[in-house]
Amino acid sequence: MCAVILPPRDPAPSRWAYRLQRLWLTPLFRTAVLKGLPLAVLLAIPAGWLADADRREALRAEVADIRRQVETRPEFMVKLMAIEGATPSVDEDIREILPLDFPVSSFDLDLKEMRRTVEGLDAVRSAEMRVRPGGILELRVVERVPALVWRSPEGLALLDAQGNRVAPIEARGARPDLPLIAGRGADKAVPEALHLIAAAGPIGSRLRGLVRVGERRWDVVLDRDQRILLPTRNAVATLERVIALDGVSDMLGRDIVVVDLRNPDRPTVRLAPEAVEEFRRIRRLQAGATN
Amino acid sequence: MTDLYQAQRAMRRMRKQAMDRGVIAILDVGSSKTACLVLRFDGIRPAGGVEQIGALAGQSRFRVIGAATTRSRGVRFGEIHGMHEAERAIRTAVQAAQKMAQVRVDHVIACFSGAGPRSYGLDGQVELAESMATEADIARVLAACEMPPIGPGREVLHAQPVNFALDHRSGLVDPRGQIGHRLACDMHLLTVDAGAIQNLVHCVKRCDLELAGIASSAYASGMSALVEDEQELGAACIDMGGGATGLSIFIKKHMIYADSVRMGGEHVTADISKGLHVPIATAERIKTLHGGVVATGVDDREMIDLGGDSGDYERDTRRISRTELIGIMRPRVEEILEEVRARLDAAGFEHLPSQQIVLTGAGSQIPGLDGLASRILGQQVRLGRPMRVQGLPQSATGPGFAAAVGLCLFASHPQDEWWDFDIPAERHPARSLKRAVRWFKENW
Numbered sequence: 193m194c195a196v197i198l199p200p201r202d203p204a205p206s207r208w209a210y211r212l213q214r215l216w217l218t219p220l221f222r223t224a225v226l227k228g229l230p231l232a233v234l235l236a237i238p239a240g241w242l243a244d245a246d247r248r249e250a251l252r253a254e255v256a257d258i259r260r261q262v263e264t265r266p267e268f269m270v271k272l273m274a275i276e277g278a279t280p281s282v283d284e285d286i287r288e289i290l291p292l293d294f295p296v297s298s299f300d301l302d303l304k305e306m307r308r309t310v311e312g313l314d315a316v317r318s319a320e321m322r323v324r325p326g327g328i329l330e331l332r333v334v335e336r337v338p339a340l341v342w343r344s345p346e347g348l349a350l351l352d353a354q355g356n357r358v359a360p361i362e363a364r365g366a367r368p369d370l371p372l373i374a375g376r377g378a379d380k381a382v383p384e385a386l387h388l389i390a391a392a393g394p395i396g397s398r399l400r401g402l403v404r405v406g407e408r409r410w411d412v413v414l415d416r417d418q419r420i421l422l423p424t425r426n427a428v429a430t431l432e433r434v435i436a437l438d439g440v441s442d443m444l445g446r447d448i449v450v451v452d453l454r455n456p457d458r459p460t461v462r463l464a465p466e467a468v469e470e471f472r473r474i475r476r477l478q479a480g481a482t483n
Numbered sequence: 484m485t486d487l488y489q490a491q492r493a494m495r496r497m498r499k500q501a502m503d504r505g506v507i508a509i510l511d512v513g514s515s516k517t518a519c520l521v522l523r524f525d526g527i528r529p530a531g532g533v534e535q536i537g538a539l540a541g542q543s544r545f546r547v548i549g550a551a552t553t554r555s556r557g558v559r560f561g562e563i564h565g566m567h568e569a570e571r572a573i574r575t576a577v578q579a580a581q582k583m584a585q586v587r588v589d590h591v592i593a594c595f596s597g598a599g600p601r602s603y604g605l606d607g608q609v610e611l612a613e614s615m616a617t618e619a620d621i622a623r624v625l626a627a628c629e630m631p632p633i634g635p636g637r638e639v640l641h642a643q644p645v646n647f648a649l650d651h652r653s654g655l656v657d658p659r660g661q662i663g664h665r666l667a668c669d670m671h672l673l674t675v676d677a678g679a680i681q682n683l684v685h686c687v688k689r690c691d692l693e694l695a696g697i698a699s700s701a702y703a704s705g706m707s708a709l710v711e712d713e714q715e716l717g718a719a720c721i722d723m724g725g726g727a728t729g730l731s732i733f734i735k736k737h738m739i740y741a742d743s744v745r746m747g748g749e750h751v752t753a754d755i756s757k758g759l760h761v762p763i764a765t766a767e768r769i770k771t772l773h774g775g776v777v778a779t780g781v782d783d784r785e786m787i788d789l790g791g792d793s794g795d796y797e798r799d800t801r802r803i804s805r806t807e808l809i810g811i812m813r814p815r816v817e818e819i820l821e822e823v824r825a826r827l828d829a830a831g832f833e834h835l836p837s838q839q840i841v842l843t844g845a846g847s848q849i850p851g852l853d854g855l856a857s858r859i860l861g862q863q864v865r866l867g868r869p870m871r872v873q874g875l876p877q878s879a880t881g882p883g884f885a886a887a888v889g890l891c892l893f894a895s896h897p898q899d900e901w902w903d904f905d906i907p908a909e910r911h912p913a914r915s916l917k918r919a920v921r922w923f924k925e926n927w
Contacts, residue, residue, distance in 0.1 A: 203553065203575050204553075204571035204574055204575045205574055205578050209578075210574050210578055210690070210691075211691065213578055214587050214691065218587050
């Protein structure tokens, strides 16, 4: 009874088993299999599903539909617009340039763009917009305050203190309370004009307006066609000088057509033609001549 | 010679590469077992700079992270005998060690015990070009050693400078930077059969590994089994392996002689198998469990069952006394030791200042061997075990792993060899132009 003893199993790995084990112990390969492979599978499943154009289209439609449903919920709807701080005419203008068709979803409102549009209006200095709870689009407007009437080649216009156009007007008589300026480029020097008008307070009753000459200096026009020609620089101080002279010697009350201060070192006055005659006559009389 | 030089340099480069990567494998291809250790170098530098050795005599720089042993196949007398079998054994060991280490190793340092090692002592001397010895001078003096006729089909395995002398001062370890006129050196050259090396290289290559170094296992076991003062004062390490018994003589921390006896534990097993008519496996088991070399009165009464499965009752129930077993083992062990004695005498071992003999290797575990060896080899005999290295499993700390542990030390602290120095300019054919320029400089 001889038992057949099998030779002990050879423990040696085959060449391929050995190589595979070594490959498996290679860090790069190991990382690639353990982390890269699951990641690749996870990416490949959706990618394979999306490879079909119809499915992509359906998915896009689905997403758009859900988005629309959320956007059109009543919580997000804007039902009306409230405008604060605007006069009725500006209010009307704003409602005209903002083409809103209420009710509208607040997702569809581009507040920045709308604000830019509203601030593009001449009469609006600044605007704030927000969607208030309750579906109200609140628009808070600060209007420009007209400070001057400008007679320009294009017609009459109101300007605010910074020289921005506020609105056109039909006639000077519509705003008799505002001072008048004229001349090309006058709107660029509105702050100086306002200073001059303030400085001309003592002769305010006689002031007709200011004229911008050559886009660099001002003429002060008084009634009786009197003009004060101011220099380019230090116009306000020069005007105050003139007013002081007027206060001392009632200069402007005399028959003078032009007070020329374009060169402040050499003030010049021009008399009216009759006054020149009269002046010459008086000089002759004083000289003792008889005619 | 230049081929060998280049091959050894390539191996050194490979070793440096492996050190940079931090992982290297040790492969001890023995006749009875193939062991593989995987070392991890952590790059821990000694605190005191390069001059210092560091903690644990520098052994703290690496750690064993994988160890595996398998029965050798296809290896006889310490040489590869069946290429495929040996390759499979190497593969088994490497795979198991890699699995334990959980890291892939690409570089391996191997050792083997057989292939008829032969030692040569060389000397050479040169006049120094300048008064100070430089590294180039060392290269020149190493190159000035005359190559002995090592015979066809032999390869140089180790070529280690053992001693330097500058003028009349001998025993210098590092003559660089010292002042003198004449530099002389002694070199120990160890040659082995080229065929055995080529077989090993081929096997390792077939396992997809790169050979980063190759050493004689007698040298490796001497490195690990001899303690430092034994290496310094002079000692012989006898590595009793399965198929071959290697011996190496150390003095001043350098190996000066190595040889191997082509007999080992497998011959003892074969004797038992033949003498008792039992299979080799049974003989091996009886030898390891009951073996010995000194018989006493108790051994007559200690009976050993031989066992068997022939079906013949008489044959399967045979019993022998331990004395009979010892009677079979002792002559063979004596023969091995006498052969070792003859080699030691031939090497002039009796002229060394200290004649310590250290027995190691798995064969040294036979009970009573130290007593027998002291009668044949001399009075100063001890049994050696390899030194401890970090992370080595308990199962691999026995004397049978002396060569593997020695290779770890070889990997971490390699001795300077001839090929670590550049070939001097005079020897190099490609630099003849440089030589001509130098000649002009010197003569004009």
